[in-house]
Amino acid sequence: MVNITFNTDRCKGCGLCVEACPKHLLAMDQNALNAQGHHPAGITDRSACIGCASCAVTCPDCVIKIVKE
Ligand code: SF4
Numbered sequence: 001m002v003n004i005t006f007n008t009d010r011c012k013g014c015g016l017c018v019e020a021c022p023k024h025l026l027a028m029d030q031n032a033l034n035a036q037g038h039h040p041a042g043i044t045d046r047s048a049c050i051g052c053a054s055c056a057v058t059c060p061d062c063v064i065k066i067v068k069e
């Protein structure tokens with residue numbers, strides 16, 4: 001099982017993680033605004049995440065954390 005968490009208030013909405021996910025699971029949450037005024041990244045289907053950590057490695061602001069349990 002993969003546990004993916006987002007430090008949402010650090011997200012600057014650059015979208016690099018969205019492009020990096022091979023399963024196309026990440027998207028900007030258009031219904032939320034973080035402390036910096038950006039729509040933060042989030043995951044659309046946690047059960048489909050393969051835990052590759054491509055998103056976490058790509059994020060320049062270390063927003064995403066992947067833990068495999
Ligand atoms: S760990 Fe891999 S599959 Fe899961 S959201 Fe990140 S890039 Fe996508």
Ligand code: SF4
Nearest residue numbers: 011012014015017059
């Ligand atoms: S790469 Fe990081 S800062 Fe950029 S949208 Fe994704 S989580 Fe936010």
